Amino acid sequence: MASLTFRTIASNSFPSGLADFGVSGVHTKGSLTVASKKWCNRGVKVTNVATRSPPPSTSLAPDIESTDEDEHKSVAWTSIRQERWEGELAVDGEIPLWLSGTYLRNGPGLWDIEDYKFRHLFDGYATLVRLHFEDGRLIAGHRHVESEAYKSAQTNKKICYREFSEVPKQESFLSYVGELAGLFSGASLTDNANTGVIKLGDGRVVCLTETIKGSIVVDPDTLDTIGKFEYTDSWNGLIHSAHPIVTDTEFLTLLPDLIRPGYVVVRMEPDSNERKVIGRVECSGGPAPGWVHSFPVTEHYIIVPEMPLRYSAGNLLKAEPTPLYKFHWYPDSKAFMHVMCKASGKIVASVEVPLFVTFHFINAYEEKDEDGRVTSVIADCCEHNADTSILDKLKLENLRTHSTEDVLPDARVGRFIIPLDGSPKGELVAALDPNQHGKGMDMCSINPLYLGRKYRYAYACGAQRPCNFPNTLTKIDLFTGTAKNWHEEGAVPSEPFFVARPGAIEEDDGVVISIISDKNGEGYALVLDGTTFQEIARASFPYGLPYGLHGCWVPKINV
Numbered sequence: 001m002a003s004l005t006f007r008t009i010a011s012n013s014f015p016s017g018l019a020d021f022g023v024s025g026v027h028t029k030g031s032l033t034v035a036s037k038k039w040c041n042r043g044v045k046v047t048n049v050a051t052r053s054p055p056p057s058t059s060l061a062p063d064i065e066s067t068d069e070d071e072h073k074s075v076a077w078t079s080i081r082q083e084r085w086e087g088e089l090a091v092d093g094e095i096p097l098w099l100s101g102t103y104l105r106n107g108p109g110l111w112d113i114e115d116y117k118f119r120h121l122f123d124g125y126a127t128l129v130r131l132h133f134e135d136g137r138l139i140a141g142h143r144h145v146e147s148e149a150y151k152s153a154q155t156n157k158k159i160c161y162r163e164f165s166e167v168p169k170q171e172s173f174l175s176y177v178g179e180l181a182g183l184f185s186g187a188s189l190t191d192n193a194n195t196g197v198i199k200l201g202d203g204r205v206v207c208l209t210e211t212i213k214g215s216i217v218v219d220p221d222t223l224d225t226i227g228k229f230e231y232t233d234s235w236n237g238l239i240h241s242a243h244p245i246v247t248d249t250e251f252l253t254l255l256p257d258l259i260r261p262g263y264v265v266v267r268m269e270p271d272s273n274e275r276k277v278i279g280r281v282e283c284s285g286g287p288a289p290g291w292v293h294s295f296p297v298t299e300h301y302i303i304v305p306e307m308p309l310r311y312s313a314g315n316l317l318k319a320e321p322t323p324l325y326k327f328h329w330y331p332d333s334k335a336f337m338h339v340m341c342k343a344s345g346k347i348v349a350s351v352e353v354p355l356f357v358t359f360h361f362i363n364a365y366e367e368k369d370e371d372g373r374v375t376s377v378i379a380d381c382c383e384h385n386a387d388t389s390i391l392d393k394l395k396l397e398n399l400r401t402h403s404t405e406d407v408l409p410d411a412r413v414g415r416f417i418i419p420l421d422g423s424p425k426g427e428l429v430a431a432l433d434p435n436q437h438g439k440g441m442d443m444c445s446i447n448p449l450y451l452g453r454k455y456r457y458a459y460a461c462g463a464q465r466p467c468n469f470p471n472t473l474t475k476i477d478l479f480t481g482t483a484k485n486w487h488e489e490g491a492v493p494s495e496p497f498f499v500a501r502p503g504a505i506e507e508d509d510g511v512v513i514s515i516i517s518d519k520n521g522e523g524y525a526l527v528l529d530g531t532t533f534q535e536i537a538r539a540s541f542p543y544g545l546p547y548g549l550h551g552c553w554v555p556k557i558n559v
């Protein structure tokens, strides 16, 4: 096993410090120039990498294929070789003094092993990025998550576990049979926790993916990998939703059951590793449950989506990725939304809805009549117009193509209206004119105080056309049906993450944090005002950053 040893160096002088740290090992095109211009090391502790030097020939992002290379050098889709880095960033503008805590963002950041290049965005090994805000200052850093999948790939110089689309190559029939057996036991599934990061009510910070074994506890201060999050209950399923609902008092998630098509809804309390079953939903259609990357809740209900894009045993067994990866589109199986009472586990509604495709639910809430009775549930999601092609659009070869073609499929805020009066059908409509956010949208956040409640604002990535990936930040006002958009030419912004101002009364009183990979191969943290959606601060990293998926906020606890 590779032992990754690190050294801590205090440095006051930027250029020599940078050389010491082997920043040339970070993927860059032009980031060193930027670094010397904007980055500052104000004598803070700078922790860096590797007594092991980075791979020499692969360290300068040779794998970008671009049709107009000179204009676009974004490293959003390029591996970051440096295992870790930490330093203070110079801030342009003003970070509010109340913003005290750490924003963590997880996502795939390393898409190749030796000469082998991964094909899909979701395959990359997890890279955590950290932005620590204190007294208007910003300490930043990144670190790869040391999953077994990552460590064994480093040691053996090849993929050793089944990733989202990649399957380890087998040298003999016997090893092929062994690997296949490992698929059913879960032994060959990845633990590459590259999708999100959550803070449990007890303070533990966990990186997640869709395999249950890929739940990894990390230290939010050092980004050290602490170890596996071991569930102590007897549930022996292999997969769960990538996006549990996490509050200070609970952790709720869905466990798809591929044998007896359905979903088990479970709850875990703070200071516990034991998931307790709330209830079970039987699928209303299809040979397998629909993919549940995420799901929403209201104050009293858990909403279980049943998407016609379903897990596929056939595709799971294939060694080469199919256009729908481990899933299959079953339009005839129809789409459903199920509503489960959180207190009793009873299903209060299972309605057929129009076909849909979504990764991310935004929020849900209950509508009441004048007597206070709940008449329907409203559930909003980033909906891809029932078009599964978005999955294949997230292939790295597509993302790395900088053509001016407008190839990002349309998406909208899909609003489900789920009646609770026994009607068999629900509705799906666009919550606002999709032109407001450029007919593309995904990667959303809300003010967490409005989770499960009627809410007005959603933050997401939108699209300024032509584009091949969401390239704006958008603040959506669901009451007026309008959006405010932030855009910088050639930039790839990651999920806008809302942090409320302590003591705020208004829903949008706070800031929105995003991390941007810009068109010059550089990267910066961006802070927007939650109300006006205007930039209030930005701070450049000394290197370009790969695209990241989801984040969380770890507030500073005042003692």
Ligand SMILES: CC(=O)/C=C/C=C(C)/C=C/C1=C(C)CCCC1(C)C
Residues within 6 Å of the ligand: 121, 122, 123, 162, 163, 164, 189, 190, 194, 195, 209, 210, 211, 239, 242, 316, 326
């Ligand atoms: C990054 C992201 O959003 C999703 C990652 C999903 C993964 C890693 C899914 C992995 C799976 C397998 C390796 C086999 C079983 C099915 C499935 C959960 C899709």
Ligand SMILES: CC(/C=C/C=O)=C\C=C\C=O
Residues within 6 Å of the ligand: 195, 359, 390, 411, 440, 441, 442, 443, 469, 470, 549
């Ligand atoms: C980045 C993404 C979709 C973008 C399309 O508009 C989806 C990510 C899903 C996993 O978290």
Ligand SMILES: [Fe+2]
Residues within 6 Å of the ligand: 195, 242, 243, 293, 359, 360, 549, 550
């Ligand atoms: Fe996600």
